[in-house]
Amino acid sequence: MRLRDLSIKWKFVVTIMIVCVSAILASVAVLFAFEYSAMEALLERDLESISRVSASNCTAALTFDDPQAANDTLSALSAKPAIEAAGLYDKEGRLFASYRRADDKNTLPERPGSDGLEKASHLTLIGPVMLKQERIGTIYVRSDFSTLSNWIGASAWVFAGVVLATALAALLLSSLLQKPFLAPIVELADIARQVSAKKDYSLRAAKHAEDELGLLVEKFNEMLAQIQTRDSALEQARDELEVRVQERTRDLQETNKELEAFSYSVAHDLRAPLRGIDGFSQVLLEDYGPRLDETGQEHLQRVRSATQRMAQLLDDLLSRSKVTRSTLRPSQVDLHELANAVLADLRRQNPERQVEVTVDAPLIAKGDPGLLRIVLDNLLGNAWKFTSKKERARIEFGKTQADGASVFFLRDNGAGFDMAYAAKLFTVFHRLHKASDFPGTGVGLATVQRIVQRHGGRIWAESALEQGTTFYFTLPNAEERP
Amino acid sequence: MRFRMAILVFFLCAWVSAYAEDSLEYKVKAGFLLNFIKFAEWPAAALGDKDTPIVIGVLGDNPFGPLLEKTVQNREVDGHKVSVRKYKQAKDAREAHVLFIGMKGEQLAGALKALEGSPTLTVGESDAFIDAGGMVRFVIRDEKVGFEINPASAKKAGLKIGAQLLRLAKIVGAKGE
Amino acid sequence: MRDKIILLVxxxxxxxVLSLRAFKKNNVTNEVIVVRDGQEALDYLFCAGAHAHRDTSIQPTVILLDLNLPKIDGLEVLRRIRADNRTRLLPVVILTSSKEEQDLLRGYGLGANSYIRKPxxxxxxxxxVGKLQLYWTLLNEPPPHTANA
Structure with a gap:
């Protein structure tokens, strides 16, 4: 875990500790250095005074040539454990008396060097032995640094203890002191976390003081309140919208039901009177035919054919509404087979017609077989119908590619139409030909378009008068999977 | 004649060698006399100013011959010149700071009596010197020259003898004290 | 042919009128009984109401049933015919102007023998009508009479 990812509380504690410990370390280092040099100076002064005392204690022995006495005097140095060795030299530089600590391995120099203090692996002091302003000899004192190293050892423990105690005190104090600073921030972060996790904007942070943190808490709470207000407004709007949608859906469903009921009654109730009109027209013709002149009989025939056209119209409308209402049950369909079945029906109805028909095989599509049958009924029926006046009627049904997609096409060489009216081709009840030329209700293509659209497809036509027509349609749900 | 000559040479040699022995001993003793000055302390009045020399006196027999003069020649102690004087009368010797007394018996006792009250460090080598009231007596110990000191009589005379010197000496007291 | 009655509902x-004329044109000699609503149809079949005096042993050979009927509709009439032991085996032909899928399914579901849409x-x-008469009164063997008991 990196420091910057620590909780702010620990950051605070760690920072305070770092500051305190480095401050105390710096002080301890300075103190140590100062004390060390003081100790060193003390050691030197101590050595100097030792050598001076020893020298002055030995003056008589030296003067009266009593090395025994001098040795006795120097042996008193054993009370100073740091002193390794000492030597007393006479005026001529000959070793007169000496002292060596039991464990000392170095020998005393044959002759004393020049006066002075030498600091190396040992501290060596060479000085004069004076008597009444007269130099009567030389003293040599050698000391180790044990005094200094003992002091370092002892003071290191003390300093380490001080540093440790400071660190502990810093930890304790910063843990106690961080509360008033950081408690509001920690609480704020906690509230923010809860708000984010529970999406509960009704939570509020407590304000503890009128300082910057207090302001932060206040503004945070204000923000939450704004979000809450906006949220509830949004929720209300959404609820209202939902209610409205439900109302509309209900309205639509009711309207749909009414439409269905209407269609049903059209099917049922309008057919019955039509049957009456047709039936009784026939009765009239049969029973009273001879009493009517030719024109009268012709009028009655017109009444009958009008009723039958109306019956056809009603049927078409009904099947169109059925197309709209029935649920789609798609499956794999071979349009080639379907087309052949339709064509067989057409040939049966008009056995006298000679039509050259080409149907590609197979033409696999995915769709509702019943509805696709209605599509082919209408399109092939149209082609059949509009080629009836051609000497060499030709119908072609197949599949091609356009814009990278499979497109079915149905081409005839029939009457065709003016492309200026292409837009109205699929409008219900809209016909581009006179009924006397080609019978029809104007519902078929509208039904076909509805079916293709329900399959997610598109239908369009290309034509020119007397040049024939080509219908194109796509069935996206029918795309072959590679 | 030849025989007499040989005997003469023999005696001469013996005397010379005895003198030579004596002379080494007294040369050391002469040095000691000088060095005593360095470890003893006189009352300020006795020492006078720097121009006043410190006097080493010899009363009675002089065993040093010329050695004492040689020893002190050109020597200074604490800025004072050192001079050697010979005295016939003890009362004259009161001016000496250090006085070697080459006397024995009644003669010694009289001399010491005459020196009483004078800040003079008295030095001798006769056996009874300390008992007679002398302060420092030369002795031969382990073939080396040493000395005995009676600090009490020195103190009586107003002299302070340095602790270091006392440490080298055998401390004695006069009989009857 | 007294025992081969056609019941027209x-x-x-x-x-x-047109139905009767159609029968006549096809030279149908069977007795055609006409009832004008669902209730009357059931009264006739179960010899109730206005038909209480009728001989119950005589039942129609085929019932031509319209669906859109006053009082009790055709499908309900069919359900009751099939629910009663005396009539459950009677051939019922639905003759109606509706081509609704729902009506077809419910009609066959309730046990209609045939479904014809009036052209x-x-x-x-x-x-x-000619084909109907020919099939149901002449070609078709009706269920044995004992079953009608």
């Missing part, structure tokens, strides 16, 4: 007087063209209607 039809509320539309025009259709009744608007009278000539076609006459032809259909």
């Amino acid at each position: 039809e509320d539309n007087p025009d259709d009744e 608007v063209n009278f000539n076609e209607f006459v032809e259909a």
Whole structure:
């Protein structure tokens, strides 16, 4: 875990500790250095005074040539454990008396060097032995640094203890002191976390003081309140919208039901009177035919054919509404087979017609077989119908590619139409030909378009008068999977 | 004649060698006399100013011959010149700071009596010197020259003898004290 | 042919006249009983109401049933025919103007023997009625009489 990812509380504690410990370390280092040099100076002064005392204690022995006495005097140095060795030299530089600590391995120099203090692996002091302003000899004192190293050892423990105690005190104090600073921030972060996790904007942070943190808490709470207000407004709007949608859906469903009921009654109730009109027209013709002149009989025939056209119209409308209402049950369909079945029906109805028909095989599509049958009924029926006046009627049904997609096409060489009216081709009840030329209700293509659209497809036509027509349609749900 | 000559040479040699022995001993003793000055302390009045020399006196027999003069020649102690004087009368010797007394018996006792009250460090080598009231007596110990000191009589005379010197000496007291 | 009665359940007087004419044109000699609503149809079949005096042993050979009927509709009539032991085996042909999928499914579901949509063209209607009569009264073997008991 990196420091910057620590909780702010620990950051605070760690920072305070770092500051305190480095401050105390710096002080301890300075103190140590100062004390060390003081100790060193003390050691030197101590050595100097030792050598001076020893020298002055030995003056008589030296003067009266009593090395025994001098040795006795120097042996008193054993009370100073740091002193390794000492030597007393006479005026001529000959070793007169000496002292060596039991464990000392170095020998005393044959002759004393020049006066002075030498600091190396040992501290060596060479000085004069004076008597009444007269130099009567030389003293040599050698000391180790044990005094200094003992002091370092002892003071290191003390300093380490001080540093440790400071660190502990810093930890304790910063843990106690961080509360008033950081408690509001920690609480704020906690509230923010809860708000984010529970999406509960009704939570509020407590304000503890009128300082910057207090302001932060206040503004945070204000923000939450704004979000809450906006949220509830949004929720209300959404609820209202939902209610409205439900109302509309209900309205639509009711309207749909009414439409269905209407269609049903059209099917049922309008057919019955039509049957009456047709039936009784026939009765009239049969029973009273001879009493009517030719024109009268012709009028009655017109009444009958009008009723039958109306019956056809009603049927078409009904099947169109059925197309709209029935649920789609798609499956794999071979349009080639379907087309052949339709064509067989057409040939049966008009056995006298000679039509050259080409149907590609197979033409696999995915769709509702019943509805696709209605599509082919209408399109092939149209082609059949509009080629009836051609000497060499030709119908072609197949599949091609356009814009990278499979497109079915149905081409005839029939009457065709003016492309200026292409837009109205699929409008219900809209016909581009006179009924006397080609019978029809104007519902078929509208039904076909509805079916293709329900399959997610598109239908369009290309034509020119007397040049024939080509219908194109796509069935996206029918795309072959590679 | 030849025989007499040989005997003469023999005696001469013996005397010379005895003198030579004596002379080494007294040369050391002469040095000691000088060095005593360095470890003893006189009352300020006795020492006078720097121009006043410190006097080493010899009363009675002089065993040093010329050695004492040689020893002190050109020597200074604490800025004072050192001079050697010979005295016939003890009362004259009161001016000496250090006085070697080459006397024995009644003669010694009289001399010491005459020196009483004078800040003079008295030095001798006769056996009874300390008992007679002398302060420092030369002795031969382990073939080396040493000395005995009676600090009490020195103190009586107003002299302070340095602790270091006392440490080298055998401390004695006069009989009857 | 007294025992081969055709029961026509039809509320539309025009259709009744045209139906009877169609029978006549096909030289149908069977007795055709016409009832004009669902209630009357059931009364006739179960010898109740106005038909209480009727001989219950005589039941129609085929029932031509319209669906859109006053009082009790055709499908309900069919359900009751199939629910009663005396009539459950009687052949019932639904003769109606509806081609609704729902009506077809419910009709067959309740046990209709056939479903014919009345054509608007009278000539076609006459032809259909002729075929009906021929099939149900002459070609078809009715269930044994004992089952009607």
